[in-house]
Every structure is written in C-alpha cells, then in structure tokens.
Amino acid sequence: xSTAVLEEKRAEASGRPPVIxxxxxxxxxxxxxxxxxSNSILMRAIFQxxxxxxxxxxxxxNIQGLPTWFTIRASKExxxxxxxxxxxxxxxxxxxxxxxxxxxxxxxxxxxxxxxxLDGLRQDVLFYPVPFQKLVLELVHxxxxxxxxxxxxxxxxxxxxxxxxxxxxxQAVAKQFKNKEKAxxxxxxxxxxxFEWAEKNLTKRDPFRLERMNGTAxxxxxxxxxxxxxxxxxxxxxxxxxxxxTPSSSLAEALIDYSGKHRIxxxxxxxTIAIVQAEDELAALGMVLGAGWAGARAMxxxxxxxxxxxxxxxxxxxxxxxxxxxxxxxxxGPSTGLPTRTMQGDITSTYYLSHxxxxxxxxxxxxxxxxxxxxxxxxxxxERFQTPVFVMTDLDLGMNNWMADPFPYPEKPIDRGKVLRxxxxxxxxxxxxxxxxxxxxxxxxxIPYRTLPGFIDLxxxxxxxxxxxxxxxxxYTERPEDYRNNVDRLARKLExxxxxxxxxxxxxxxxxxxxxxxxxxxDFAVEEARVLLARKGLRTDxxxxxxxxxxxxxxxxxxxxxxxxxxDQNRDGQMCDLLRLExxxxxxxxxxxxxxxxxxxxxxxVIEGIEAGExx
Amino acid sequence: MSSVTAPKTPPTxxxxxxxxxxxxxxxxxxxxxxxDVITRQITQALYEMAIPPYRVAKMSGIGCSxxxxxxxxxxxxxxxxxxxxxxxxxxxxVMVNPSLTAIGVSGDGDTASIGxxxxxxxxxxxxxxxxxxxxxxxxxxxKGQFSATADVGSRLKTGVVNELPSIDLCAMAIExxxxxxxxxxxxxxxxxxxxxxxxxxxxGTALLDVISPCVTFNNHEASTKSYKWAKDHETPIQExxxxxxxxxxxVDYDPGTTQDIELHDGSHIRLRxxxxxxxxxxxxxxxxxxxxxxxxxxxxxxxxxxxxxxxDFLELSGIGPEPLVAVADDRLRPSREALEEIMQxxx
Numbered sequence: 008x009s010t011a012v013l014e015e016k017r018a019e020a021s022g023r024p025p026v027i028x029x030x031x032x033x034x035x036x037x038x039x040x041x042x043x044x045s046n047s048i049l050m051r052a053i054f055q056x057x058x059x060x061x062x063x064x065x066x067x068x069n070i071q072g073l074p075t076w077f078t079i080r081a082s083k084e085x086x087x088x089x090x091x092x093x094x095x096x097x098x099x100x101x102x103x104x105x106x107x108x109x110x111x112x113x114x115x116x117x118x119x120x121x122x123x124x125l126d127g128l129r130q131d132v133l134f135y136p137v138p139f140q141k142l143v144l145e146l147v148h149x150x151x152x153x154x155x156x157x158x159x160x161x162x163x164x165x166x167x168x169x170x171x172x173x174x175x176x177x178q179a180v181a182k183q184f185k186n187k188e189k190a191x192x193x194x195x196x197x198x199x200x201x202f203e204w205a206e207k208n209l210t211k212r213d214p215f216r217l218e219r220m221n222g223t224a225x226x227x228x229x230x231x232x233x234x235x236x237x238x239x240x241x242x243x244x245x246x247x248x249x250x251x252x253t254p255s256s257s258l259a260e261a262l263i264d265y266s267g268k269h270r271i272x273x274x275x276x277x278x279t280i281a282i283v284q285a286e287d288e289l290a291a292l293g294m295v296l297g298a299g300w301a302g303a304r305a306m307x308x309x310x311x312x313x314x315x316x317x318x319x320x321x322x323x324x325x326x327x328x329x330x331x332x333x334x335x336x337x338x339x340g341p342s343t344g345l346p347t348r349t350m351q352g353d354i355t356s357t358y359y360l361s362h363x364x365x366x367x368x369x370x371x372x373x374x375x376x377x378x379x380x381x382x383x384x385x386x387x388x389x390e391r392f393q394t395p396v397f398v399m400t401d402l403d404l405g406m407n408n409w410m411a412d413p414f415p416y417p418e419k420p421i422d423r424g425k426v427l428r429x430x431x432x433x434x435x436x437x438x439x440x441x442x443x444x445x446x447x448x449x450x451x452x453x454i455p456y457r458t459l460p461g462f463i464d465l466x467x468x469x470x471x472x473x474x475x476x477x478x479x480x481x482x483y484t485e486r487p488e489d490y491r492n493n494v495d496r497l498a499r500k501l502e503x504x505x506x507x508x509x510x511x512x513x514x515x516x517x518x519x520x521x522x523x524x525x526x527x528x529x530d531f532a533v534e535e536a537r538v539l540l541a542r543k544g545l546r547t548d549x550x551x552x553x554x555x556x557x558x559x560x561x562x563x564x565x566x567x568x569x570x571x572x573x574x575d576q577n578r579d580g581q582m583c584d585l586l587r588l589e590x591x592x593x594x595x596x597x598x599x600x601x602x603x604x605x606x607x608x609x610x611x612x613v614i615e616g617i618e619a620g621e622x623x
Numbered sequence: 624m625s626s627v628t629a630p631k632t633p634p635t636x637x638x639x640x641x642x643x644x645x646x647x648x649x650x651x652x653x654x655x656x657x658x659d660v661i662t663r664q665i666t667q668a669l670y671e672m673a674i675p676p677y678r679v680a681k682m683s684g685i686g687c688s689x690x691x692x693x694x695x696x697x698x699x700x701x702x703x704x705x706x707x708x709x710x711x712x713x714x715x716x717v718m719v720n721p722s723l724t725a726i727g728v729s730g731d732g733d734t735a736s737i738g739x740x741x742x743x744x745x746x747x748x749x750x751x752x753x754x755x756x757x758x759x760x761x762x763x764x765x766k767g768q769f770s771a772t773a774d775v776g777s778r779l780k781t782g783v784v785n786e787l788p789s790i791d792l793c794a795m796a797i798e799x800x801x802x803x804x805x806x807x808x809x810x811x812x813x814x815x816x817x818x819x820x821x822x823x824x825x826x827g828t829a830l831l832d833v834i835s836p837c838v839t840f841n842n843h844e845a846s847t848k849s850y851k852w853a854k855d856h857e858t859p860i861q862e863x864x865x866x867x868x869x870x871x872x873x874v875d876y877d878p879g880t881t882q883d884i885e886l887h888d889g890s891h892i893r894l895r896x897x898x899x900x901x902x903x904x905x906x907x908x909x910x911x912x913x914x915x916x917x918x919x920x921x922x923x924x925x926x927x928x929x930x931x932x933x934x935d936f937l938e939l940s941g942i943g944p945e946p947l948v949a950v951a952d953d954r955l956r957p958s959r960e961a962l963e964e965i966m967q968x969x970x
Contacts, residue, residue, distance in 0.1 A: 474705075
C-alpha cells in the first residue's frame with residue numbers, strides 16, 4: 008500500500024461518524040486468568056446504561072492457560088446473536104494477540120499490552136497501547152492479586168474509551184463481589200487507575216461510543232442453564248440424577264442452589280427434591296426411570312456423549328412408558344476436541360434414541376424464557392404421555408448471558424397425567440372400565456392409566472414393568488399381535504402428543520414467497536437476518552419449530568412458500584432431513600443452511616445462505 | 624349323627640396374611656433350577672417378616688435370575704429393567720419412596736460383568752435394599768458361557784477351562800462398606816431363609832451371594848458351581864437363628880458360642896459360631912475369611928459381615944422419612960414471591 012492510501016485509510020477510520028450502541032467488544036485472555044469477573048462487570052454496566060446487550064464466552068476445554076475470548080455485543084436494535092465483525096478488541100493474551108488483531112474489522116479499536124508491540128500489524132485499525140503490567144505494579148500492592156486485578160485495568164480503559172458511566176461500573180462491581188468491601192475496594196482502585204491513566208495518556212480516535220438509552224428497563228440477564236434450572240424447580244421436579252459434563256453441569260448446579268433455598272418443606276424442613284450425582288449417564292437415566300416409575304417428577308441433564316450412553320434406557324422408558332425429563336445441552340461431537348463449543352448436533356440421534364422403533368417428544372427452546380417455560384412443560388408432557396421427554400438446548404443458549412423479560416409465574420397447575428393414586432380412584436376406574444389393564448388404551452388417545460408401587464393395597468393394582476414384550480395387562484408375551492398392538496398404540500400416543508406439544512411460532516401473511524425454518528438458539532440470528540434482508544428488499548416469512556413431533560402447521564408453512572430455507576447448526580442439516588420426510592410432497596422446496604464451526608450462529612451466515620440460494 | 628367341621632383356615636402372619644398372599648406367577652425356569660428354591664425362600668421370608676406385599680418393589684436386570692421377580696409377591700410392583708442396571712433403577716425408586724421394600728434379584732453376569740459399575744456404586748451409597756445374586760458361574764439364557772464368578776480351573780461342558788480369576792462379590796462388598804454381607808447355597812434352605820429375614824430387617828444394602836447351580840449348563844463333574852460340588856464343600860461358619868421384632872426375645876444363648884446382633888427394625892439375628900472366634904462384626908476378619916477360603920478352596924457360607932448401625936443413602940442425603948412421592952403437588956412449586964425474589968436478583 009502506498010503512503011497516500013494509508014493516510015486516506017486512517018482519515019477514513021478516524022473521520023467516520025460515531026458508532027453508538029451498535030458494536031461488539033471482544034476480550035482476548037488466557038483461560039484461568041480471572042477475566043470472567045471483569046467481563047461480567049463490563050457487560051452489566053452496559054446493561055445498566057439501558058443498552059441491549061449479550062455476552063458470549065468462547066472458551067477452550069481447559070482449566071488454565073489456553074486462549075479464551077469473551078464477546079459483548081451492544082445493540083440499540085436489540086439484536087443479541089453473535090456479531091461476526093469486532094469493533095473493539097481488548098488484547099490481553101500474548102499467544103493469540105497477532106491472530107486476534109488480524110481478525111478485527113477495518114476501523115476497529117485495539118487496546119493492548121504495550122510490550123506486545125502490535126501497532127505495526129495493521130494500518131487500518133486504531134491502536135491504544137496500555138502498560139498494563141507496569142500499571143498493575145503501581146495500583147495493586149498484594150502480589151497474589153495482581154494477576155486478577157490486571158483485568159480490572161482494561162475495564163477502566165474501556166470505560167474511558169467508550170464512555171461507560173463509572174457509577175454503573177461501581178454498581179456492577181458491588182453486585183459482582185456481593186458487596187464484599189475489600190474486594191470492591193481493590194477492584195475499583197484498579198478500574199479507576201486504568202481510567203485515569205487512559206484519560207491522561209490516550210487520545211480517542213475511534214468512532215465507538217456507548218450512550219445511555221432505555222432498552223433494558225425491567226429486564227434480567229441470565230444464562231440458559233439457570234433459566235432451565237428455575238423452570239425445572241417451578242415445574243415441581245422431585246428427583247435429579249446427573250453426571251458432570253460440560254456444558255450441562257451448571258444447570259444441575261443451579262438447580263441444586265435454587266432448590267436448596269426454595270424447595271424446603273415449610274413444616275418438616277426437609278427438601279422436596281432428592282439429588283444424586285450418578286456414576287455415569289447410564290445410571291443417571293436409570294435412577295430417573297426408577298424415580299419416575301415410583302411416581303416422582305424426575306430428571307437428568309446432560310450433553311451429547313451422555314445422550315449416547317442413555318440410549319438403551321431411553322428405549323426402555325419409551326416401551327415401559329415411564330415418565331422422565333432429559334435436558335440435552337448440546338455441544339460439538341464425541342470425546343475431546345470441541346466439548347466447549349456449541350452445536351445442534353443431537354437432533355436426529357435423540358429423536359430416534361433407542362434400539363427398535365422409537366420416536367420421542369423433543370422440546371426446542373429458542374430463548375432463555377423458553378428454557379424456563381419448556382422445562383416446566385416437559386414435566387407435564389412426560390407425565391401426561393408417560394414417556395421420556397427431551398429438552399434440547401445448546402451451549403450457546405445454556406452457558407451464555409442473555410437479556411430477557413422476568414419470567415412469569417406459571418398460571419397452569421401441574422399436570423400429573425393419568426395416574427391412579429388412591430384406592431378410591433382405582434375403584435372408580437375399575438367400575439368405569441371393568442378392570443385395570445396397565446397398557447390398555449381405554450380413552451382412545453393411546454395413553455393408558457398407571458398405578459404406582461406401594462400406593463394401593465389391592466392385588467389388581469400391581470403390575471410388572473418390562474420392556475417390549477407385554478400384553479395390555481402387563482403380562483409377559485411374545486405373541487405377534489400383542490407386540491404389534493402395543494407399538495401401534497405407542498405410535499397413536501405420539502399422534503396425540505401433537506396436540507399438546509408447543510406449536511411453532513409463525514410470522515407470515517406478508518405475502519413473501521420465501522420462508523425460513525429454524526429452531527433453538529438460531530432464532531436470534533435468524534430474526535436479525537430477516538430484518539437486515541428486509542432492508543435490502545428481500546422479505547421472508549418465518550416458522551420457528553418448538554417441538555418434535557412436527558405439528559400440522561409445519562407442512563402448511565412449507566406448502567405455502569416457494570422456497571423454504573432450513574437453518575441448522577450442524578453439518579448434515581439434521582432438522583432439514585426430518586422435514587424432508589415430514590413434507591415429502593414438498594421436499595424440493597426445502598433448502599438447507601448449515602453452520603457448524605463451533606461458534607454461535609450469526610446473522611451474516613443466514614443472510615449469505617439465503618442470498619446464495621436466491622442467486623441460483 | 625352328623626358332625627360339623629370348621630373350614631380349615633390357613634395360618635397367617637403378623638399382619639393377618641397367608642402365605643399365598645405372597646405368591647407369584649409360575650416359574651418358567653428349567654426343572655430343578657436353584658433359582659426356584661431361592662424364590663421360595665424369598666416368598667417365605669416376606670411372609671414370615673410380615674412385609675405388606677403391595678409395598679414390595681421387585682427389581683431386576685436381565686438373565687435367568689432376573690426373571691424370578693415375577694415368581695413371588697405378585698401383589699407388589701415389579702421392574703424388569705435392562706442388563707446390569709437394576710441398581711440405578713432401584714436407587715431412584717427408593718430415594719423417592721423409602722416406604723418400599725426393595726428386593727433386587729440379579730445374577731453373576733448381571734452383577735459381576737455388565738453391571739459391575741452400578742453394583743460398586745450401589746454398595747458405596749448403601750442404598751436400602753436386599754440384593755440377591757443367584758450365582759451359578761455361567762450365562763444361562765445365552766446358553767452356557769462362563770461368567771466372571773467362575774472359579775479358576777472350572778470347566779464348561781464344551782471342555783473350555785476358565786483361566787481368569789473369579790470375582791468374589793462378598794469380598795468386594797465388604798471392601799466397599801456394605802453393612803450386611805452373606806454367602807449361601809440354594810441347597811441350604813434353612814440358612815438361606817434366616818439370612819433373608821436378617822437382610823429384610825437390615826437398613827442399607829444387604830448383599831446375599833447365593834450359589835445356585837445351573838442344572839442345564841453348569842452342573843457337571845468339572846464344575847465348581849454344581850449341586851454336588853456345593854453340597855460336598857459347603858462349610859457354614861454359623862448356624863443362623865432369627866427373632867423378628869414382633870416376637871418376644873428369649874434371652875437364652877451362650878455369649879461365648881453365639882453372637883446376638885440387633886438389626887435396624889429391632890429384630891435379632893443369632894449366629895451360633897461353627898468357626899471358632901469368628902466375629903461377624905469385624906471387617907478385617909471378614910476380609911481375611913474371604914481370602915483364606917479362596918486359598919484353601921473352601922465354600923464358606925453364613926453371615927460374613929454385619930454392621931447394623933451404618934447410615935443408609937437416604938440418611939446421608941438428608942432425605943426425610945416422608946416419601947417424596949407423598950408430597951402434595953402444591954408443595955412442589957415455589958411461591959410467586961420466591962420467583963419474584965429470584966428474578967429481582969437477576970436484574
């Protein structure tokens with residue numbers, strides 16, 4: 008590049024109109040260096056300024072040392088999906104510094120440790136060197152605290168650079184350290200030190216600014232796993248068995264915390280939930296089935312590898328008709344590699360999870376609110392349909408910070424399904440249907456009645472639970488017609504479930520010939536992409552799937568559009584495959600957009616997919 | 624002259640039920656199977672201990688042994704799960720309903736191979752249940768392969784000799800802290816009945832490793848799990864006496880030769896020592912006994928180890944006596960105020 012061109016580029020960068028409340032901040036650090044608190048404080052302060060915000064932790068499978076990134080997106084329009092281009096980079100990790108600088112958008116602002124000497128790497132970004140290591144020696148006297156406090160100095164520099172309100176930072180720090188005086192004092196000193204140094208030594212040349220607005224009043228910030236945990240607790244879970252696995256462990260831990268406070272019987276002082284950390288995922292689901300069979304609302308939480316191990320028990324639960332709730336916080340692939348990255352990877356394997364014929368009810372929450380509501384709904388559906396129900400979230404939804412309205416209190420009472428608990432209920436049932444037959448479809452909806460062990464002291468109330476080979480009286484059988492009758496009834500039960508599972512959310516009626524189908528955490532990027540496409544003159548209708556089996560709205564939506572783009576966060580277009588089977592007549596209308604690099608989906612990927620498809 | 628005879632009423636137990644109230648379906652196992660003898664003793668023990676049959680939870684995995692839970696206490700619910708996973712299902716059930724009397728019946732394949740992991744963790748947790756292993760050293764339903772409890776040198780009908788060490792389930796259980804560990808033989812009905820009653824009176828996991836010969840695949844000359852071998856080699860370490868909690872205790876034993884142990888429900892198990900100085904409450908002695916019996920190729924039966932005061936998993940988990948399944952629905956959902964408080968903290 009000639010000097011003149013470079014000059015021009017610099018002028019362009021500094022002369023740009025201000026970019027207010029619409030950019031992302033990317034913080035690059037090493038894992039285990041304690042940057043999590045600093046990033047939370049930054050995000051929370053922006054949130055408190057009324058600016059819609061989201062935070063994503065792009066972390067490695069490691070405790071200490073490997074590179075990690077945290078992205079905070081501020082969006083005045085309320086877009087909270089990942090944003091591909093980075094406006095402000097805070098470069099704290101020497102190992103990745105060069106690569107980090109190369110990936111930011113032209114015109115970006117880069118705050119970095121002075122000694123890394125990054126300013127020669129690019130001419131089209133604005134560098135702010137800061138002597139972090141020198142400053143921390145001056146600001147923090149306790150040597151042990153310096154490694155952590157250095158991260159607070161970058162908070163201070165960012166406060167100066169972006170115009171964050173220091174009063175909001177103070178409040179965020181107090182919240183982060185739960186008003187522990189000493190911690191608040193040390194951290195505020197480091198933040199102020201960073202701010203004052205920047206004010207004295209730096210000149211702002213970039214366009215990025217944060218200004219107070221009114222976009223977050225009354226909102227909460229929560230991780231999806233905590234939202235699911237609250238939903239499970241409010242849904243009346245009585246038994247949790249789990250095996251630690253990223254990214255679902257924090258769900259179990261949140262449930263343990265919340266229920267320790269809110270699920271204590273006021274009279275007896277006893278917990279109204281039992282929790283077991285199992286030896287593996289096989290045992291976890293086995294315990295859940297035992298508890299469900301005994302009459303409790305029981306759940307486990309896991310990720311893909313655990314789902315694989317649960318396969319045999321999931322099939323047994325389906326055939327023996329035992330309620331269970333299984334939360335799958337999906338992640339990338341088997342074994343080592345990318346266990347801390349996100350994917351919608353278990354859709355087909357979980358839908359059919361078992362040997363033999365099986366199709367399960369899957370719920371597909373698309374937001375933290377739905378993590379909460381669908382966790383509750385899962386328990387009702389599991390007991391109503393006496394079957395394992397899977398709630399399919401993912402790492403992006405589960406472990407990242409999302410802004411939401413406070414969750415409403417459930418107005419619908421708990422639905423325990425067709426269960427005969429008392430002698431009176433049992434006798435009334437026998438009077439009505441002549442006898443109790445555990446697996447007989449007396450109502451025509453495929454759902455039989457069940458009794459529970461140890462509840463009713465009548466010989467006819469007991470039954471023997473086993474897998475596939477049972478008659479409608481729950482006796483052992485290998486007769487062909489008994490087997491066929493039973494599995495046909497199970498299929499009928501799934502048909503009935505279509506009336507009970509959450510219906511898809513449909514935005515149509517715009518006359519658009521193009522449709523988009525997506526599910527789960529893809530919703531944020533898809534909604535943003537639709538807005539941006541509409542600004543370019545391309546209108547789309549949208550159907551967001553919320554459950555499997557598919558309900559009739561899905562086929563109707565596909566039939567009503569010329570082309571329908573199906574967004575999957577996996578390589579094979581797993582949901583698109585299932586849709587092709589569902590709407591076989593219209594399968595050629597379906598086009599698959601697939602995102603599968605382990606990072607959360609962004610709007611650009613969806614836009615590029617649709618635009619590329621429309622060119623052909 | 625005519626005489627009127629009163630109709631014969633069958634004897635009843637402490638809660639007024641007769642033995643047939645504890646009956647199950649007809650067995651479909653091979654004629655002469657040791658498992659059927661064990662089933663009869665389980666039925667008898669439940670009857671004599673006056674356990675309400677509707678509260679019996681009959682738990683099993685897969686294999687010949689696992690079928691037998693259908694053959695007793697039909698008035699109780701049964702759960703025939705998947706291979707080797709009975710411990711997990713039982714753990715879930717008793718955690719939410721401790722008022723159930725859980726009886727698990729497993730085999731040597733189900734417990735010592737595919738289910739070893741779950742067996743180990745059940746013992747660690749001390750989940751309240753009676754765990755019976757019907758141990759015959761072979762896989763029956765798949766037609767006669769060696770299991771992991773087959774002794775070194777034991778020979779299959781096909782001529783195959785086992786060269787791998789056998790797993791001693793009792794030694795494993797003692798090592799893992801099980802508080803009631805017994806070994807018996809399906810041919811020794813009296814001893815088995817006493818040990819079963821003791822197991823029902825115990826709190827926590829009670830393990831009974833019962834040698835139960837497979838008449839079809841492992842009852843030949845060169846087998847160390849045959850009727851003949853077991854009969855020839857069985858050496859009881861005690862004579863088992865039992866006084867249930869609802870019967871008066873007669874203080875009539877010689878503490879020098881008899882050990883009297885009070886179990887959790889107030890019943891007493893009385894062990895008349897046949898092996899000098901053996902103390903069934905001494906864990907080190909119990910483990911030594913297991914080792915010695917291996918070295919000397921003895922088949923020792925009886926109550927090898929007992930620790931009646933051990934805390935069970937419910938107690939360790941802080942679960943109260945009220946079954947969780949009995950908690951009313953409106954107690955399961957926190958209040959509007961509780962949710963409001965949670966939301967406020969997230970703002």
